[in-house]
Amino acid sequence: MSRFPVENIRNFSIVAHVDHGKSTLADRLLELTGTIDKTKNNKQVLDKLQVERERGITVKAQTASLFHNCEGKQYLLNLIDTPGHVDFSYEVSRSLSACQGVLLVVDANEGIQAQTVANFFLAFEAQLSVIPVINKIDLKNADPEMFDIPSDECIKISAKLGTNVESVLQAVIERIPPPKVHRKNPLRALVFDSTFDQYRGVIANVALFDGVVSKGDKIVSAHTQKTYEVNEVGVLNPNEQPTHKLYAGQVGYLIAGMKNVTEAQIGDTLYLHKQPVEPLPGFKSAKPMVFAGMYPVDQSEYNNLKSAIEKLTLNDSSVTVHRDSSLALGAGWRLGFLGLLHMEVFNQRLELEYNASVILTTPTVPYKAVLSSSKLIKARRAVQKNMIFIDQNRVMLKYLFPLNEIVVDFYDSLKSLSSGYASFDYEDAGYQTAELVKMDILLNGNNVEELVTVVHKDKAHSIGKAICERLKDSLPRQLFEIAIQAAIGSKIIARETVKAYRKNVLAKCLLKRQAEGKKKLRKIGNVEVPKDAFIKVLKTQSSK
Numbered sequence: 001m002s003r004f005p006v007e008n009i010r011n012f013s014i015v016a017h018v019d020h021g022k023s024t025l026a027d028r029l030l031e032l033t034g035t036i037d038k039t040k041n042n043k044q045v046l047d048k049l050q051v052e053r054e055r056g057i058t059v060k061a062q063t064a065s066l067f068h069n070c071e072g073k074q075y076l077l078n079l080i081d082t083p084g085h086v087d088f089s090y091e092v093s094r095s096l097s098a099c100q101g102v103l104l105v106v107d108a109n110e111g112i113q114a115q116t117v118a119n120f121f122l123a124f125e126a127q128l129s130v131i132p133v134i135n136k137i138d139l140k141n142a143d144p145e146m147f148d149i150p151s152d153e154c155i156k157i158s159a160k161l162g163t164n165v166e167s168v169l170q171a172v173i174e175r176i177p178p179p180k181v182h183r184k185n186p187l188r189a190l191v192f193d194s195t196f197d198q199y200r201g202v203i204a205n206v207a208l209f210d211g212v213v214s215k216g217d218k219i220v221s222a223h224t225q226k227t228y229e230v231n232e233v234g235v236l237n238p239n240e241q242p243t244h245k246l247y248a249g250q251v252g253y254l255i256a257g258m259k260n261v262t263e264a265q266i267g268d269t270l271y272l273h274k275q276p277v278e279p280l281p282g283f284k285s286a287k288p289m290v291f292a293g294m295y296p297v298d299q300s301e302y303n304n305l306k307s308a309i310e311k312l313t314l315n316d317s318s319v320t321v322h323r324d325s326s327l328a329l330g331a332g333w334r335l336g337f338l339g340l341l342h343m344e345v346f347n348q349r350l351e352l353e354y355n356a357s358v359i360l361t362t363p364t365v366p367y368k369a370v371l372s373s374s375k376l377i378k379a380r381r382a383v384q385k386n387m388i389f390i391d392q393n394r395v396m397l398k399y400l401f402p403l404n405e406i407v408v409d410f411y412d413s414l415k416s417l418s419s420g421y422a423s424f425d426y427e428d429a430g431y432q433t434a435e436l437v438k439m440d441i442l443l444n445g446n447n448v449e450e451l452v453t454v455v456h457k458d459k460a461h462s463i464g465k466a467i468c469e470r471l472k473d474s475l476p477r478q479l480f481e482i483a484i485q486a487a488i489g490s491k492i493i494a495r496e497t498v499k500a501y502r503k504n505v506l507a508k509c510l511l512k513r514q515a516e517g518k519k520k521l522r523k524i525g526n527v528e529v530p531k532d533a534f535i536k537v538l539k540t541q542s543s544k
Ligand SMILES: Nc1nc2c(ncn2[C@@H]2O[C@H](COP(=O)(O)OP(=O)(O)OP(=O)(O)O)[C@@H](O)[C@H]2O)c(=O)[nH]1
Pocket: 016, 017, 018, 019, 020, 021, 022, 023, 024, 025, 044, 056, 057, 058, 059, 082, 083, 084, 085, 135, 136, 137, 138, 139, 157, 158, 159, 160, 161
């Protein structure tokens, strides 16, 4: 690695709106630099996770070091491919901390979209060089001239066909500056991502801001003050390739015998033993926008699920975890996600990567209740506090909201109403009095503990009705009629009915059900409920 002086290093991310072609461009760059062989099968090779392959989207930023010869000089180009969906934007902001420039990819057909703008501002605020790349110029309706960017600054390519992709490499070398680092200073390495390997422990992705790190070095974590010996260092090419040393300006991985996931903090600074340095600023923590309760299907699985959640949150540090418990479901957690897609992907990764089976429930939020026989707690609605114009195009509105109104899909509704242009932030404003009631959902008279909620009195009827309707759509017909009821105390406020099978379709349906298997079903009284029924209810509950 010493062959690459700082001036021959470029660290850059590929950012874009969802599906504008980041991963396809990454494939071509890997091929052009000979990092992977050129074959027809190279489709989004950096999307390594099973969930990414199944869904065809990137959810995790991936690093790859490319070795490239240009005008007789050997360059080391560290590329980070990032996700495009807004729910994974935390991956983008972290990746930028290891870069000096970005390729801002824009689909020529679709033009500039919400995440194009958001990513542009992220890069701009981090003072990175931005190279606009207009992609998909092979498509019929492509109109590459439609952007308000000087055309000589844009590179027009087809990532799919490989057209003009060499110019992108050329621009990376010419327009992105080398990192500003000092190799003679003591080691200062930023941990910008981590994964957990069953056999080798924590694998930390590091960007070196100062100094050198070698296999065998003793290093200290600024966060825990614990000392470790470096067992392996290397680059991702795109698979791990040990190198013995990494120098300032380079991006790679490091394994140092951290066996416990709590020891590895994303944003931590690593330095050499007895050579302490000022820690790097790290990352602003991600703010959860959607919450869900998570419980093991069987309490005996609690410890396994706990360990799986810990390992997965190491790789996805934007998930917040708090312990929670339910009378019916036992010990579990309240998890916070950046959006509903993020919640689904996390859940799917737990199943695919850790073979975990979980129950997702509506979240609980902490309330303080003053119990009194006659006086109920007074309600408070969202109250506007102020409105500030940030510039000609942007306005900031401040409201006081009951937390319960925003924890499920407020953020997603806001994004879809504003086509993704509105952003949302919140701060805890303390407890407020409110007229709240506890609402139960009953299936043939049996209480469904997963769906017990505390709701505002005025919304109880509409929420109860919506949950009953949703459940009706998600419950398969059974041998008998199922009454779905929403109740406050002993008062029933909504009801739906799932009819029993008709006799002539009975045999056919039973056969189908047997084929589907019983694994994904949960029994409440005599009623069989598919596991995803609760997720469907959770998704729509607060929008009703
Ligand atoms: N016609 C055409 N299609 C392209 C081109 N580049 C990418 N695509 C297609 O666009 C789709 C999305 O490409 P990806 O590379 O997965 O996009 P992405 O930006 O990485 O997607 P996310 O990471 O999920 O946001 C795929 O079906 C690609 O085959 C191109 O130059 N021309």
